Amino acid sequence: MPIAYIQDIAKHEGQDVTIRGWLHNRRSSGKIHFLVVRDGTGFIQAVMSKASVGDETFQKADHLGQESAIIVRGQARADARAPGGYEIEVGDLQVVSEARDYPISPKEHGVEYLLDRRHLWIRSQRQHAILRVRHEVVNAVRDFFNREGFVLADAPIFTPSACEGTTTLFPVQYFEDDTAYLTQSGQLYNEATALALGRVYCFGPTFRAEKSKTRRHLTEFWMVEPEMAYATLDDVMRLAEKLVVSVVARVLEARQPELRALERDLSRLELVQAPFPRITYDDAIERLRAAGQPVEWGGDFGGTDETVLSGLFDRPVMVHRFPAAVKAFYMKPDPERPEVALGVDLLAPEGYGEIVGGGERLADYDLLLERVKAHDLPPSTFEWYLDLRRWGSVPHGGFGMGIERVVAWLCGLEHVRETIPFPRMLYRLAP
RNA sequence: UCCUCAGUAGCUCAAUGGUAGAGCAUCCGGCUGUUAACCGGAGGGUUGCUGGUUCGAGUCCAGCCUGAGGAGCCA
Incomplete structure (x- = not known):
């Protein structure tokens, strides 16, 4: 049989x-x-x-x-x-x-109860569907980059210091005398591998010790980060758009039973077609004000701002040219307007917020050194990074896409905690 | 770190300051097409912790603990 x-x-x-x-x-x-x-x-x-x-x-x-x-x-x-x-x-x-007294009955349970039993919760029908969508998203991402000719070049998890001085890192004892930090982005290493291999991506776990306590945050999450040599902001935006369209189409094709089990409105996902609207930060500020949001030029968007902004469009929207002051030190300033940086955020529809962030990198040695100093970063740690500008520097750029936020969006979930088998959050380290 | 809310049976939740209850789960019984099956019965409680007010506290007050949602920051 x-x-x-x-x-x-x-x-x-x-x-x-x-x-x-x-x-x-x-x-x-x-x-x-x-x-x-x-x-x-x-x-x-x-x-x-x-x-x-x-x-x-x-x-x-x-x-x-x-x-x-x-x-x-x-x-x-x-x-x-x-x-x-x-x-x-x-x-x-x-x-x-034979099993007796299984703790998760077909009736309702609270979040804490289920998270304490995450090792059993993942057996349920809903979690089964979500984790299979995640599997499809991950494979769609890998297939996309491999098909497009990108080389997988993973960045280290142990890093000697911050990639971007602002966010908090998890320190780990590294043998007797040293402290390492868990990576918060593979991006700086991607720039090196991109100048070696042309177009590259890394795909792995990322760690942020931010005390964020919202439906969009995990302390450990997975991010795919492509990086391209000889690329401008426009190239970066085209790539992000193509990737998102490709992933959504793949999930719609291969995981329809799972999406239906999750009662996802498929018509909203079917709208995800190129081209995505591209608006400047200035434009976004105006639209937010018109919608009644109290925003000042110069600040980053809050969660509500992102929801309002994405609600103005039926597909993902790309916001570019943010104020340089709120962006990372490695962002290239717009040559025509140095107060804005050539960065882009891609906001998912339906209030799911930023799923992609990236842009064109600062390729000029002197300017980059100036920025490193201005951000109080130790130049010695960034010596190797500056080397990339000493020998064969070219315009280049890339972005990072958070897998859990993409899965939460595609599945229509309330919280990213269900998109990964064992979520790590501010107050959740077990099981 | 800050703001808001919550904590009562294994789970999800009720209970004007006056006898602590229901549904589900468990156990026993019934039912040949169920759809989170249904029907009957039984067992099951230090009301998060400490203190206070009161004749009397699950309920009011203070502090603490735990969790959730949000803010800031970010993908």
Whole structure:
């Protein structure tokens, strides 16, 4: 009897198959059991009638607890009454291990309770759908860059100091005498690998010790960061647009059952087509004021500002040329207007905020050295970074895209904590 | 770090300052098409902690602890 995965059950219609999984839920009607089985690939209803399996097998299922490991054998068939459209007519049931008093019932639970049991929570249907969308996003990103000719060149996780002086870093003891910091961006290293390999990307975990306590923040999150030699701000914006369009299309194509399980409004995602509107920071300020937001020129946008701004468009919007003072030291100033930097933020629709941030880098040695000093950064630590401007400096740029925020947007989630198997937050380090 | 809100049965939540309750889960029983199944029964409580006000505190007051949402900062 072939072993079947639930996601492929349609291919086995009419056949006898073996499903190896866990009991997700059970309903019973005296002489008929409905066992909802999950096997990691999906969920399916297995129907067991007393008349066809006999008393002994039927009784085995009588008191079986949620999340008991079971192997069911039976015929796969289409049935409109079954959730998912297919069910298994059980011929035999094998109990691999019996579970009792599983703590997560099909009823509602609070956030703290579920997060304390995240190792079990991920078995639920909703988390199953979200994590599969995440998987698709990650693969879509990798496929995109590989197809476009980018070289994966990962940046180190241990770094000697801040990439951008402003954000707080996690220090770690590095052997006896040294302190290392967990990376908050691979970007500076990307600039080096881009000048070596042309177009590169890194993709890994990133750490921010900010005491942020909002639905958009994790202390450990995944970021993909492409960097291109011989590239301008316009090239960076084109790349970000193409990437986001590609990822959304891929998820819409490959993960529709999951998006539907999450009750996502697909029509909003289908609108994500190029070109994305590109507006300047100045323009954004004007639009925000027109919408009644009290904003001053020179400041960064708050969460509400981003929501209001993205609400003005039906697709992601790119805001470029921010005041140089609020941006990182390595941002290139606009030659025509030095008070603004050639940076860009891409805001997701529906209030999901900034999912991409990047721009053109400062390629001039003298100006960069000046900036390093002005930001009170130790020039010795940045010696190697300055070297990139001494030998073969060219216009270059790139961006970072936060995976969890993209997944939260695509899934329509309230909080990024559900987009990663084990979220790390201000007050959450376990399990 | 700051602001707001919350903490009562295993879970989700009720309870005018006056006998601490329901649904789900668990256990027992019933039911051959359930859809978070349903119906009947049972067990289950140091009301986050410490102190105060009161004849009497889950309820009012103070402090603390834990969590959630938000601000700042960011992807």
